[in-house]
Amino acid sequence: MSTPHLSTQDSAANPSLGEIQPSQNNTNDAIQSIDVQQPETIEVEDESPYTSKKRKRTSKAWADFKEVTLPDGTTKVECIHCKHRLTMNKTGVTSHFLRHLKGCMKKKITEQGQNNITLSTTIVESETVNAVHNFKYDHGKIREILSHMIIVHELPFLFSEYEIFNLLMRTATPYYQKISRATVKKDCITSYEIEKKKVMTSLKDVSRVSVTTDLWKSDQKVSYMVGTCHYVDSSWNLQKRNLNFLDVPPPHNGVSICDMLNKCLVEWGIENKVWSVTVDNASYNDVAVRMLKDNLSYKNNLPLSGKLFHVRCCAHILNLLV
Helix, strand or coil: CCCCCCCHHHHHHCHHHHCCCCCHHHHHHHHHHHHHHHHHHHHHHHCCCCCCCCCCCCCHHHHCEEEEECCCCCEEEEECCCCCEEECCCCCCCHHHHHHHHHCHHHHHHHHCCCCCCCCCCCCCCCCHHHHHHCCCCHHHHHHHHHHHHHHCCCCHHHHHCHHHHHHHHHHCCCCCCCCHHHHHHHHHHHHHHHHHHHHHHHCCCCCEEEEEEEEECCCCCEEEEEEEEEECCCCCEEEEEEEEEECCCCCCHHHHHHHHHHHHHHHCCCCCEEEEEECCCHHHHHHHHHHHHHHHHHCCCHHHHCCCEEECHHHHHHHHC
């Protein structure tokens, strides 16, 4: 018996006529093949770039904490030093971890056992902006630090009135109050007086000091003299302090230099503690040191009868040779 012919229109009208009806065995085989392929489809979906990934932990607090799972299934964060457990925030905030580390006594004991030398002027990296709730604006402290910055970096007093500097300070804290150059000048003098008292206190415990002095001329043709004191403190550390920075009008002769140097020693209270005076090889220095030696030896006995009182600067001699 011949197979009837099916036209294209008949197939489009009735799709089942153009298809071969599968048998029961073929249906079971297709279902099994689908079940086997399902795990492969799921694995591909897991690698999708749209799948949310765990956030990488970048906080320094995780170096001192670890995750622990309690018997009831909850997850806590445990300090590796004191074993104290804290709640882990879903948003990833670690500010409460850092606050715990600041007060963790066992961590402090561990750190004290290490020989770490830190400077008082070094900024501690562990201080974060999370402690801003303890912030209290201290205008006096700002003025003190600004005066130190002006002195150390040799900045003009007008620096405090610079527009960008004031913009920076107001960005750091809205409580900042503008400081005039007259106020900065007064604060610099106050800082000098405070540091001067500290140096004078340390010089009271010193038995002998050595002094160096020299004259320079600035670009404005202004001559000035600097006197520097060298001594060993009670901890056997060599100290160096600038005692004076004075304008010296001409003429530069031995009498005027001796007079200014003697006034400097008396002002600092070390006229009876001078061991030696180091100067360059200028002729007026020879006269000044000889007059100063005669004046000091009249009041007290110099070590070794003043044989080591006058020291000539070797660096100045080498500079002349070069």
